Amino acid sequence: MNKSISILSVLLLLLNGCAEKKEEMTHKYTNALIEETSPYLIQHAHNPVNWEAWHPEVLERAQKENKLLLISIGYAACHWCHVMEEECFEDEEVAKVMNESFINIKIDREERPDVDQIYMDAIQMMTGNGGWPLNILALPDGRPFWGATYLPKDNWVKSLNQLTRLYTEDPNKIIAYAADLERGIQSINLVENKEDANNFSLDQLREAVEKWSTYFDTFLGGYKRAPKFMMPNNLDFLLHYATSQDDKRVLEYINTTLTRMAYGGIYDQVGGGFSRYSVDTKWHVPHFEKMLYDNGQLISLYAKAYAITKNPLYKKVVEETIAFVQEELSDENGGYYSSLDADSLNESGELEEGAFYVWTREELEQLLGSDFEIFKDYYNINSYGEWEENYVLIRDKSDKEISEKHHISIAVLNEKLNESLEILKEERNNRPKPRLDDKILTSWNGLMLKGLTDAYRYLQDDNYLKLALKNASFIEKEMMKNSGALFRNHKNDKSNINGFLEDYASTIEGFIALYEVTFDLKWLDHSKKLTDYALKHFNDEASGMLFFTSDEDDTLIRRTLETNDNVVSASNSIIANNLLKLHKVFSKEGYGARAHQMLKNIQDNFVENGQSYANWMHLVLYENLNFYEIAVVGDDYKKLGKTILSNYIPNSVIVGSEKEGNIELLKSRYNEGETLVYVCIEGTCKLPVNSAEEALNQL
Template sequence: MLKKITFVTILLFLTHGCTQKTNKVSHKYTNALIHETSPYLLQHAHNPVNWEAWKPEVLERAQKEDKPLLISIGYAACHWCHVMEEECFEDEAVAQMMNENFINIKIDREERPDVDQIYMDAIQMISGNGGWPLNIVALPDGRPFWGATYVPKENWIKSLEQLTKLYKEDKQRVVQYAADLSNGINAINLVENKGDSDIYNLDQLDGAVAKWSQHFDNFLGGYKRAPKFMMPNNWDFLLHYATANSKPELLEQVNVTLRRMAFGGVYDHVGGGFSRYAVDTKWHVPHFEKMLYDNGQLASLYAKAYAVTKNELYKEVVEETIAFVQEELLDKNGGFYSSLDADSLDENGELEEGAYYVWTKEELEQLLGSDFEVFKDYYNINSYGLWEKGNYVLIRDKDDAEIAEKHNLSVPVLKEKMNEALSLLKKERAKRNKPRLDDKILTSWNGLMLSGLVDAYRYLGNQEYLDLALANAKFIEKEMLKKDYSLFRNHKEGESTINAFLEDYATVIEAYLALYEVTFDEKWLNHAKSLLDYTQKHFLDKDSGMFFFTSDEDHSLIRRSIEVNDNVISASNSIMGKNLLKFHKLFPQEGYGDIAKQMLKNVQENFDETAQGYANWLNLVLYENQNFYEIAILGDDFKTLGKEISGNYLPNSILTGSKKDGSIELLQNRYVEGETFVYVCIEGTCKLPVTTSQDALKQIKSFK
């Protein structure tokens, strides 16, 4: 494959050089993107480039006109996407060349992850790296033959000139290369059915985690590298593994990581919530965009960690993160917006990354007065906390007690002073130009946030979180869920236009099931099961036993992807595997458990060497190898007992309850009038019923 790629790679110009900025001309041009709802696409609606959205009719027109596709993929919070737009796509001469020689397609990767996955694989095969903006040139049928990420203006022009000449003068060569590349794109996504394998066992898992742990940063948390991404599913699994297998050293690594992330600049100490990642090893300077999917997953992770440790820092992080999401990303209809941009206007009216979030020493001295000295030590207004250009990013590295002792304060007085200072800074920050909001609503990201809210309610007990969760669940039910139990992917201003992908189904199924466990309202369980059955009908690949990313009812692309690697968001197949196993416990006759086992067998050969890339799958290994408890509660006090039990961290369990006999097999023929009984079961075989949550928890610990 590499030999066939070399003639194209000479056309790659990936140097991050600087070019003269093009003056913006307001609304001189309007293209087809004006009819879209994505904020990212609308940002490009007045470019002189004749952008189109990704639609079958656009590809059909390209084939009729025999023009190659120029596909540019990005997202609203992407810094380099904005840079390339200003340098290239707002330039009239560049636009003229693009319009004359290509059918130009703009894609919001967050709306169309199906297309993004394919072309990201293509660019990585072509150049060995990827990122956004992702620029692809493809045959009229969508098969790619060239790609690059950010390209400065002069190199962009040279690239397009050579590509145009190549396509016109040596089309046969281009077509052959595109065919070879497409074959490679398909080959790397194949998943074999490993039907004869044994399930990955606990000894193997111990070995995989031991190898994985060699990469841990024991002092600063996370991994020994920069940039540092939070990777919630990694620490979520390790929390599960450490508590289920009495691994104090791993629990300590989880705690070090969560503490350092919460202390770091990647966490917004003034307004709550996390940025996407840190560019350094100490979690200090973030890439300042704030994404819903990160904050939903991290709210869930910190809530679980609080249940295990009762560390008040974790509780504060959950509370402040949800407060941020509620304040900045909540729509009045109960849905959650996607993100806040990394860039905002500085005092000179120029877009600058982080301008909204950083502080100078002089500003802080003036605002905080006599409290500046203690604030300076608490948030490192010194060489440790300095970023660039005299700007500081707030970062902690000492516990409250150490700072309090140094300044001769009690810890409560210190906390009060810091809270007052942060409140003052928040009011001052509100006077600045806010980062741009991506106000599209995505189903899967809302599913992740819904799970975060459910976990926050479950482990912190705050009724407000359940109210928010129910409002969001009802929004998904009303606006995203169709009568046949298919879903929409996106929503904005009352309009939903794109069919959902597997990750949308997987996350909503997971969230609705979790919501059922804390409410015992069977509506959410029934919705989750109906969605699960829909995915089985329209997404399942019967040959491999895995689920495709796209439905069989959608327009076909050059590949029907199967997503298995757990990344910043867990793979849609790993979430589905966990969903299937849990539903097997409630509906054992449906065959869900067999599908989950087969899925695990198909991917487990990767666990030995790259466990961190399959972290969410590894929960399934624990489910399959260790006791998994079905907990059924029946009687007048079923909700009270349910809340008491669910407040305990029990990842290997499913909780179900009803006042009297319910529709689930576990809830049938077990009701006794005048009593509230808890049944702890494994595969339907139950211990003798008990009447208190404490006794139920004792049974779980002693179950043989």
């Protein structure tokens, strides 16, 4: 992009901003969403549709007026949500149809995943697939009877008119269908309490991985399909499995996947950080939105992989991804924002997906000058890297191959590439940036906290610990209540919405990890307090699992039991792993028995559908192999603990103190003048040693 075009783009953006400010005073329409804090909901506050947010009083009014609900669910970074808004919800003719026949409710799925889960299940039962925008028609009491994702204007209006007419002429038909659908929504949410089930064995686990591996793309990584999602929890479990079982074939697949992802366009080669997924099989063209939950998990995954392989590419990915999150998604108080949009303004001043990230050959030649030839070979400015007459940077060769072709050293190659990427980043920063969703979600911050603690643990960079502590302090100050409960959401200096199980699960996981790298009991105490609150207020006595919503929340069509690991692990699987770790420290609380029972309830799914239960399967390894409690006591406990922690030991929990501590594992362990390491299994310890090397040998 040349300078004159860059300046023109900035002027367009500024003019657009001025126009927006002027518009604020003269909007033709303003609806109830203007009172909300969600950036996604506020985007719709000036639609002619009489949108309202999901509030109890709105639902009560629908029943009093006996008016159908039109529920539309999306999120700020959703491209097709923006398209449907422009084509339908900003259209006065469409709005007239919607306002006359329905109470119209807009929902940010990231604020209200509890509502989203129910209606997503409903549309998948009705149509066999789902996605966002998710549009549902429901009876006044909230029971759904029709759903669709994106529809163009004509199809949307036609569908609404037909269904309104049907409800007017034959309401019993729709009521009967809604009742049947409600029963279906309830039935797919059942989990049986399998107290008599046998423990899942290592042989069964190997069978599950073997069946799962038939889907592996061993050449390009990921799975043999497009689009390709990164699925960090899948790779995290497989890393644990491959190292514990010395399975070199699975480890090679993981390394192939991690390398191809880092080489691909799904990874922002200029600015760091990952997009949500690639639309193709080679990780080339992403859906350009960048989500905090992906990047938090991938920081953790690449840090662990670095600990095992010492591959400098993995370290680079961790460093650049953290730098991206700090630059684009960090709040000054220590919290992290949710996402960057896929869309940004193009040179014509119109929103276009990927406009911020792609390049023309002419731009690159002009900007990079004599270094273009090397850059061209490295990042495939050719038919392999082309996309819709632009280029999305993608690698497919090692540094060694490129350096040999151009007869330069790897050091010189990297110096030239770094200079080129700096030029591109500076140029790109002159472009209009993607829109930011600046709400702060507790669960996603928990995932980022875990990523930062793992980055510190395995890369040993003290800056990452500082970032982790700042983020944890933000959660502690802004998202935790004195009762032990959590808020879900923070925006404009206010926290609101009761936390869901995923908020507790990922925060507890992050706090446990933070305790292990600091030995500050505060974080362990917070973990226990949050766990005890969750077990009390989310408990399902019938199944032994935990509901997604608290017993202090309003009742919906059902209280969901989330058990399938998706792009983010299921809240129940994270909780079960947390319980197992906490059991090793607080052995008298019954946490271990609870985790064991939760695993038995779910394990029948593992062989046939391993990838959807990846995070659960860590527990199989924990229960069938030794799980170590490591206690470090003495003056140098932090230094010695840090050395031990730099090694990948997933089947362990580590505690430490300068002298004898309150934790059972630390009692009667102090020996004046020495720093000792105790390696224990269920409280029974081997002889103490005074070096990290000796302790690791005992493992």
